[in-house]
Amino acid sequence: xxxxxxxxxxxxxxxxxxxxxxxxxxxIIDPGxxxxxxxxxxxxxxxxxxxxxxxxxxxxxxVASVVPVCGAHDVPAWIHPADRYMxxxxxxxxxxxxxxxxxxxxxxxxxxxxxxxxxxxxLDLAGLEFTVAHAPGHTKGSxxxxxxxxxxxxxxxxxxxLLFAGSIGRTDLPGGxxxxxxxxxxxxxxxxxxxxxxxxxxxxxxxxGRERATNPYLREVAQAQYGPGxxxxxxxxxx
Numbered sequence: 001x002x003x004x005x006x007x008x009x010x011x012x013x014x015x016x017x018x019x020x021x022x023x024x025x026x027x028i029i030d031p032g033x034x035x036x037x038x039x040x041x042x043x044x045x046x047x048x049x050x051x052x053x054x055x056x057x058x059x060x061x062x063v064a065s066v067v068p069v070c071g072a073h074d075v076p077a078w079i080h081p082a083d084r085y086m087x088x089x090x091x092x093x094x095x096x097x098x099x100x101x102x103x104x105x106x107x108x109x110x111x112x113x114x115x116x117x118x119x120x121x122x123l124d125l126a127g128l129e130f131t132v133a134h135a136p137g138h139t140k141g142s143x144x145x146x147x148x149x150x151x152x153x154x155x156x157x158x159x160x161x162l163l164f165a166g167s168i169g170r171t172d173l174p175g176g177x178x179x180x181x182x183x184x185x186x187x188x189x190x191x192x193x194x195x196x197x198x199x200x201x202x203x204x205x206x207x208x209g210r211e212r213a214t215n216p217y218l219r220e221v222a223q224a225q226y227g228p229g230x231x232x233x234x235x236x237x238x239x
Contacts, residue, residue: 001150001156002019002024003016003017003018004017004045005199006042008031009033009035012202012203013201013202014030014199014200015029015031015035015038016199017042017043024048024049026046026126027051027053027126028052028053029055030054030055030062030063030201031053031065031066031069032062032064033061034064035065035069036072039069050075052075052078052125054123055078056143056145057083057086057138057142058084058087058139058141059090059093059173060108062201063086064108067111070113071112076114077110077111077114078116078117079114079116080117080134080142081117082136082139083140083142084110086139087114092174094173094174117134118132118134119133123145130145131146131148132145133188135162135181135187136184137168137177137178137180137181137184138161138169139161139175139176140175141175154195154196155195155196156197156199158200159189159198162181162189163189163215164200164203165200166203166206166214166216167217169181169201182221186221186222189208190218190225193209194208195207195209196208196209
C-alpha cells in the first residue's frame, strides 16, 4: 500500500493520498488550505489517478482545496451530511471572528459532485475498503476512515481532528461538544488494536497503543470504562 501525506496551509493540515501501490488509482483525504499544488506534485511523483476526495469534516482547513482538486480530476467529494454546509459557509462553521479572517482569500463552495457519508458504511474506492465511523465532538459531522490490516501493514486509522498524538481536537467552535468528543473517543478509538497506525489531521503519526498509554484524553475515557488512571489534558490542536 502507498500512503503519501504532507502538511498544507497555515494550519499544517495533513492531506493524504492513499493507493494500493504507485501507478494506480488513489483516494485523496482532506485537501485543505493551499493543498492543491501538493496534491498535484504527489500525483505526478507516484503516478496516481484520483477517483475520489473524502473528508473527515467540514472545517475550511480541511476542505479549502476540494473544489479545485475535484474539478481538475472530475471526481466526487464525500462528506458527512451534518458538515456539508461548511463547504459553502465556513464563517457559520467557524464563528464570525475566525471566518471573517479567511473569506477574503478563499473561494468557497461545493464541487460539482458531492456524496454523503454514513456511519458504519464501507467505501470501496481505488481497490481499497474504507470503513466510515461517525465521530462527532470536534464538529457534528466529523468522521474517521479505517483501512483493514493487510499482509504488509497493520490497520490504518485516519482520525481527522478526533485524535492527535498526545491530544484531541478542539471543541470550542460551533458544533463542538467536549462530552461528545469523549464519547466518540470511547466508541471509535478504544476498540481498535494497539497496532493500529493513526494518521491524524494535524501533527505526527502515532498508534492506538501509544495513545492508549500516554494520551490524557484517551486515558480519561479508558478510565471511565476500565478503571482508574491518571493524566493531565494537553493543549488541543486544529482549527
